[in-house]
Amino acid sequence: MTMQTQNPNAAHSLYVLYETLSDEAQQLFLQELSTKQRHKVESVLKKSSCDPDMFESALLSESALAEDWLRPEEDEAWAHLQSDK
Numbered sequence: 445m446t447m448q449t450q451n452p453n454a455a456h457s458l459y460v461l462y463e464t465l466s467d468e469a470q471q472l473f474l475q476e477l478s479t480k481q482r483h484k485v486e487s488v489l490k491k492s493s494c495d496p497d498m499f500e501s502a503l504l505s506e507s508a509l510a511e512d513w514l515r516p517e518e519d520e521a522w523a524h525l526q527s528d529k
Contacts, residue, residue, distance in 0.1 A: 456525070463526055471514070478510040 462470060485506050489499045512518065 459525060474514060482506055482510075
């Protein structure tokens, strides 16, 4: 399922829904999202004319960023977007 958000309120609503999930469900959601994004990145890079070193660097960077997104500091940084939590 591909979803393109044209309305910023839709993105906020999805975030609010995400926040209602248990911590375990949030982790599973983020892992699934990370996997899907990794597949998209791999597909784009394989079709592009980038060199293999650049391709490998992009994949490694994506993985490192995904780990950062799961840290408590990230939750704190985005806390101002939470409503009533």
